[in-house]
Amino acid sequence: MDQKSAGLNLTIFFCQQLDPDQDVNRRALERELGKRIRFFPLPCSGRIDPLHLMRALESGADKVYLVTCPEGTCRYHEGNLRAQKRIAFTQELIEEIGIERERLELIITSAGNPLTIDEIARALLNREASVGPSPVRVSMSETIHHEGAKA
């Protein structure tokens, strides 16, 4: 089953140098999927901080992507290389609490086939779901359900 059909919540951090019209291009998907997809444009993927990734997971993302420019094409020379290190650092941290490292993924775009951010996002949504709903989100909704029942 693909990630869209599986009802997964996706958070996509991306380098806005990838798509000069990202602000317009992502709107249709945002309207279509509502809170199930969240985009965070970054001036460079190297701006990502492990804290951004942790907060995304904590807020209920099932899968968090960081989309970078192709290797060797970073406008700021090595931002996308730093991005890879930050993903690796955060993957180790989430593994310590029993969250699968696959919930954080780095997408290095292809130099030969530049895509707009909505095209990239749709391709991600069409991917086979390798993980299910995040245990953090599941327990969040259980808590809300439980507290609602009590009230």
Added chain:
Amino acid sequence: MITAERKPLKEIKEMIAPYQKVLVVGCGTCVAECASGGEKEVGLLASALRMDAKMAGKKLEVKEMTLDRQCVYEFIDRLTDVIGEYDVVLSLGCGAGVQAVAEVFPKVHIVPALNTTFIGETKEAGLWVENCRACGDCKLGFFAAVCPITRCAKGLLNGPCGGSRTDRCEVDPDVPCAWQLIIARLDEMGRLDLLRKVQPPADWSKQQGKGPRKIYRKDQRT
């Protein structure tokens, strides 16, 4: 700068296990510089603990706060109005910070989230190295500002051991021989004469053996 590293989450979780309301307190000075206890690290740890508790179905309230310095009363005092609402303080300060907070709030359980490691320098981005043992008897002036007590594996004060290969320490080839550095730098500044002085045995009584050390400055006292 005092450096530190975060403890494994398993150890941290064991320490806070009996509690439901946790105040995670960072320090914006040394441990922020070595990326172990500043505001970001407080956020990362708090997020991890909250998610872990949610997955375990445990009720846990985690608040984040970072003091400019955790070892000075004037900054610690910022906790006074909030600390009473929490069962435990998880400190991301160095050992001095943890103890200073505990002195001010003796009824609250303060637990460390970091292992304090050494006094050192930020060598490169993401690399910190030890370069001072706080021996209390600094002789850097004789050694071209390279501390042989800290940076020579054998702590030799009167010349090299002779075991270095090229310019590397025989104990750890990743480390440059401190005496190679001392001699090269003194030579460069034309002060090899400083090595003529025979250094007496180090006076370790200034570092240890008499309990915790104290600095008393009459002019600073109120």
